[in-house]
Amino acid sequence: MYxxxxxxxxxxxxxxxxxxxxxxxxAAEAGDICVVACEGESPVACLLLxxxxxxxxxxxxxxxxxxxxxxxxxxxxxxxxxxxxRERGFRHMTLHARETAVRFYLKAGYESLGEPxxxxxxxxxxxxxxxx
Numbered sequence: 001m002y003x004x005x006x007x008x009x010x011x012x013x014x015x016x017x018x019x020x021x022x023x024x025x026x027a028a029e030a031g032d033i034c035v036v037a038c039e040g041e042s043p044v045a046c047l048l049l050x051x052x053x054x055x056x057x058x059x060x061x062x063x064x065x066x067x068x069x070x071x072x073x074x075x076x077x078x079x080x081x082x083x084x085x086r087e088r089g090f091r092h093m094t095l096h097a098r099e100t101a102v103r104f105y106l107k108a109g110y111e112s113l114g115e116p117x118x119x120x121x122x123x124x125x126x127x128x129x130x131x132x
Contacts, residue, residue: 005036005046012063017121033057033088035081037073045073047081052094057085059095078108086131093131099123 006021014020033049045064049057059081064074085093097105102112102125110127117124 001036001041001043002034005034005043008043008046008065009061009063012066013061014120019120033081033084035077035084037077044068045077047077049081049085051090055090056092056094057088057090059093062095062101074104075108078105082129082131091130091132092128094126094128096124097127099125102127 006026010021029048031051033051035047035049036043037045045062045068047062048060050060051057059078062074062078064077082093093110095105095110096119097110097112099116099122105127106112108129110129113126113128117126
């Protein structure tokens with residue numbers, strides 16, 4: 001299943017930018033929490049939660065199959081990941097949102113912090129939400 005999740009992330013997030021994943025990047029995810037929405041045996045959306053410290057977790061690599069976007073899958077996945085984070089004792093969720101996704105996260109209750117910055121060749125904004 002994890003290989004399918006990596007393939008989904010590659011197709012949605014990296015390949016359109018001409019980027020891939022190195023073996024080192026994949027190996028570095030070993031301690032991350034992988035949250036997946038499936039249809040049958042196939043992942044249609046996913047995200048990673050990376051513990052930063054005992055109170056903060058960072059959401060990253062949020063990907064929804066382009067054919068399934070607009071169906072609420074991403075919103076449900078984000079809400080589910082927040083429940084998982086709370087259950088594990090995290091109080092604060094942070095993320096780096098692509099500019100095109102900022103409105104999505106604002107609707108989910110996240111706030112934008114600071115000025116835009118470039119990451120993986122695209123403008124991003126740091127965002128946060130308190131989970132308490």
